[in-house]
Amino acid sequence: MPDFSILTEYFPVYLEGFLNTILVSVIALIGSFVLGTIIAVFRITTIKPLQWFGTAYVEFIRNIPLLIIVWFFFYGLHTFGARMDGFQAGTLGLTVYTSAFIAEAIRAGILSVPKGQMEAARSSGMTYIQSMLHVILPQAIKLVIPPLSNQFINLIKNSSVLTVISGLDLMYFSDKVNGDSYATVDTYIFTGMFYLILTIPMSYGSHVLERRLAKSS
């Protein structure tokens, strides 16, 4: 049995980290979804420079460790005079990193929408962007809910990287609890529990959503 006095004694500390982790996750989730969708559309357009940019972005970002990206935004940008605190740099790094994976998921979804859908939309005089927004993306996103929710769960867990740049997240505060209590195992058992509070509903929610959408179509 873990020592629950750790949880009760340090609850306000955990809670502050927990709330910050929620905040980082929500911002990065929305940000990476929007950014990832844009990159996905870049990759499938017929405009070569956009295609090239999209591919380079995904291949580059996806193939380096998250930690390096976060360090880049925290330390790297200082050299250029942009000062961000750990929370800001971490959120930005997490957004950029996750967006590369989201882009790949959404791109696969777009490609699995039948070609005739775009043809019907374009032949009725809508622009490429209107056709994407109103016809293709709503269908594509339905198809990629499972891979997207996996990415969002990864995002929540990956937010623990903020601790290395003093990002004030759950992991950062857990380190503080550990430093004070010396009850390492117990401390991180509760930390894990807090992460589960976020990830399990996420995973469950995606199943429910997936089933509901499957029924409606």
Add this chain to the structure above:
Amino acid sequence: MITFHEVDKFFGDFQVLTGINLHVESGEVVVVLGPSGSGKSTMLRCINRLEETSSGQLTVNGVRVDERKTDLNKLRRNIGMVFQHFNLYPHKKVIDNITLAPIKALGVSKAEAHQTAMHYLEKVGIADKAQAYPSQLSGGQQQRVAIARGLAMKPQIMLFDEPTSALDPEMVGEVLDVMKALALEGMTMVVVTHEMGFAREVADRVVFMDQGKIVEEAPPEQFFSDPKEERAKLFLSRLLNH
């Protein structure tokens, strides 16, 4: 209204269309016949530039379709298209399938788009399905929705790409009836089809294609009773002897 002048089209090295010359007058119904792979659909799809021509000139309403600077969206608002596989938007209700382009591409108000959509749904005989999703409709009903969707943009030209080929035989009639009514109202129509009865009854002119060329062009009564070209004779004999 539509003029092809010496139009060629290549897919890579393969020539799909060769020296197409065709003129369609306003209010005319032109039915394009020919064996599979003869380039009928490709020719049709050039008219609204779903396919790009490789050389030659293609003019619709005085506008050069083949030129880069042409405002494609503006051109397409005036050309309705009906596809073999309907291509309705499965995530939208019937009514929203029809109002989407008028609202987004023409900028009409929601109320007006709704009213127009209902008008055309009544016209194709399925106003009661306005709130249904496409998957809840039969093939024939879906194709009628697709026709209403095309008409809701109030185009001057309607293109039909094998509109009955994906339908169960018993549903072909209801779609052809709608198309007939449209032809009688004076809509300019280019129809790629295998429905010989429709061609005979409704077409002002039949265009017969083979291997990417227009082989014969004639009024339907003449084409069906006395085709001039060997290839057309063969095609008709194969069709009619079954």
